[in-house]
Amino acid sequence: MIRLLCALPVMLGVGCGGALPPPPPPAAPVLAVERVDPGATQVTSEIGGLNEDAMARAFQSLDGPIQGCFDEATVRNPSLGGRFTMKMRIAPDGRLKWVYLSEADLGDRKLERCVLDQAREKAWPKPLGGDGLAERGYEIDTRSPAKELTEKWVKPAVAKARTNALKCRNGLHGRLRATAYIAPNGKVLGASITPPDERFEEVADCVAEAIEQVRFGKVGRRMKLSFEIFW
Structure with missing residues (x-):
């Protein structure tokens, strides 16, 4: 069984369980600056806002496909279970720039690929004022704990x-x-x-x-x- 831990469209600096900032006004979006260190260089990009309700609906539409990934994976290993957080960055056109699983202890890369592919195949709500950052936490009950x-x-x-x-x-x-x-x-x-x-x-x-x-x-x-x- 999949349990939702949290689902947040976030501005920079807001984590799971934190208070969500008010949405920026359409005419003058409030922007934050994110500094990403990809190695030798540093990239600065503007982060925009995401509609909380739209993101909640988009994430909810993933629940069935993700459950399907786990049902398939537990045929290989009935002990699979644990927690993971899906983190993503959404471009202004709704395209995913990147998505990965953080704080994960699933122990099955095939399962992770299945979950991430479900997210990559979706069109996500368009952020306001720049790229959007979002995350959602899950907890998966194991059928046969190891x-x-x-x-x-x-x-x-x-x-x-x-x-x-x-x-x-x-x-x-x-x-x-x-x-x-x-x-x-x-x-x-x-x-x-x-x-x-x-x-x-x-x-x-x-x-x-x-x-x-x-x-x-x-x-x-x-x-x-x-x-x-x-x-």
């Missing part, structure tokens, strides 16, 4: 996963949170990362595949493991 595996019990395998992931770096720097499901025989059932920002979406597939290549040894039952990767 036991948490502590990193200290599988240190050699985690070290191998970190080494494997280095090939995916592609000039990016940051801290990633990896989540993986381990089968009783030590095979990785699925893996994913929580990226620090949208730029890491382009390497998420590579990192997940790098982790899935590692054998963790017999763990006795289905386990869920989280560990950090520093680049």
